Amino acid sequence: MSAVRQAALILVAAVIPALLTGAFHHNRPAWSEPVAPGEERLETILGWGSAVLWVDARSEKEYAEDHVPNAIRLSLEDWDILFPHFLDSWDQKKKVVVYCSSTSCQLSHEVAERLEQSGIPSVYVLHGGWEAWKTRK
Amino acid sequence: MRNFPLLLLLLATPALADLEWETREQTFHAKASEKQVVAKYRFTNSGAQPVKIENVKTSCGCTTAGLKKTEYSPGESGEIEARFDFGGRTGKQEKGIAVSIAGEPLPTILRLVVDIEEPLKMQPQFVIWKIGDKPKAQIIRLTVADDVPAKVLSVESDNPMIKAELTPSENGKSYEVQITPSDTVRPASATLIIRTDYPADNPEVRYAYARIR
Numbered sequence: 583m584s585a586v587r588q589a590a591l592i593l594v595a596a597v598i599p600a601l602l603t604g605a606f607h608h609n610r611p612a613w614s615e616p617v618a619p620g621e622e623r624l625e626t627i628l629g630w631g632s633a634v635l636w637v638d639a640r641s642e643k644e645y646a647e648d649h650v651p652n653a654i655r656l657s658l659e660d661w662d663i664l665f666p667h668f669l670d671s672w673d674q675k676k677k678v679v680v681y682c683s684s685t686s687c688q689l690s691h692e693v694a695e696r697l698e699q700s701g702i703p704s705v706y707v708l709h710g711g712w713e714a715w716k717t718r719k
Numbered sequence: 720m721r722n723f724p725l726l727l728l729l730l731a732t733p734a735l736a737d738l739e740w741e742t743r744e745q746t747f748h749a750k751a752s753e754k755q756v757v758a759k760y761r762f763t764n765s766g767a768q769p770v771k772i773e774n775v776k777t778s779c780g781c782t783t784a785g786l787k788k789t790e791y792s793p794g795e796s797g798e799i800e801a802r803f804d805f806g807g808r809t810g811k812q813e814k815g816i817a818v819s820i821a822g823e824p825l826p827t828i829l830r831l832v833v834d835i836e837e838p839l840k841m842q843p844q845f846v847i848w849k850i851g852d853k854p855k856a857q858i859i860r861l862t863v864a865d866d867v868p869a870k871v872l873s874v875e876s877d878n879p880m881i882k883a884e885l886t887p888s889e890n891g892k893s894y895e896v897q898i899t900p901s902d903t904v905r906p907a908s909a910t911l912i913i914r915t916d917y918p919a920d921n922p923e924v925r926y927a928y929a930r931i932r
Binding site: 669701 | 778779780806807808840842843844845847908910926928930
């Protein structure tokens with residue numbers, strides 16, 4: 583048996599159990615980045631259609647440059663000024679989705695928590711934030 | 720030559736910098752009247768080689784961190800100053816500061832924990848009636864934190880069509896604000912201005928909202 587055939591056989595013998603382990607093992611690695619509690623992926627949120635009120639937790643400057651269509655800005659710093667505007671756009675049938683710049687920023691989680699404390703139900707955070715929105719197809 | 724791979728591995732391993740930190744985590748308790756904390760993280764280069772700090776990044780735009788110089792000789796000390804502006808945040812806040820050092824594969828993480836006093840909690844912060852609903856009173860509950868000697872002095876509505884009445888509990892630590900619209904025939908809104916006596920030098924004013932729509 584040639585060395586090449588031997589190598590191919592070893593490869594096949596290794597790949598089959600590896601695929602089975604990857605598919606069924608209880609400790610198999612996640613194929614995509616894990617989502618933190620309270621976060622939802624963009625594809626899930628887009629599936630909710632128009633029943634979403636987008637909230638931009640980034641800075642005023644970033645919001646002015648670009649934002650999710652119809653998103654309203656909300657920040658902890660200007661809560662007393664911005665929350666009444668949020669309230670005027672919100673209705674109980676809508677899910678609220680908060681985003682900030684990227685996966686690493688915490689502002690969206692902070693704003694989401696404050697919304698929940700204020701009595702707003704169904705508040706979610708966009709996993710990946712504005713960066714994720716920009717990559718949508 | 721048999722030991723060549725081991726030699727290669729040793730050569731490829733970067734020399735780890737020897738920064739000794741006085742503390743990597745600091746905890747503060749802040750009064751409601753305070754707006755920021757400043758934490759200093761002192762370190763000493765206890766190694767035999769100079770250490771270069773390549774950058775310092777914070778986990779939140781509300782926190783800035785800086786240092787006076789970036790290179791430290793053996794035995795030299797320095798400090799990173801982190802400033803956390805509360806900007807409306809209350810409760811327990813944890814912020815991270817990542818310090819990247821030349822030759823170190825992972826940054827050193829410093830932690831800043833601040834417990835910011837929240838003298839008054841309100842639940843919920845708004846009440847809503849739909850047009851045509853019965854103009855039944857709705858309640859917003861105010862709770863004063865246990866260790867805070869605050870009192871709610873008054874609640875005013877800026878719309879005479881929507882009235883707000885403040886009722887304290889017997890123990891003085893909680894209040895009910897009863898909000899009643901005169902009718903719900905047309906859209907209306909009101910801001911409820913909640914005045915407290917705490918802190919004495921700059922008493923807190925909170926806002927709640929009522930909507931008919």
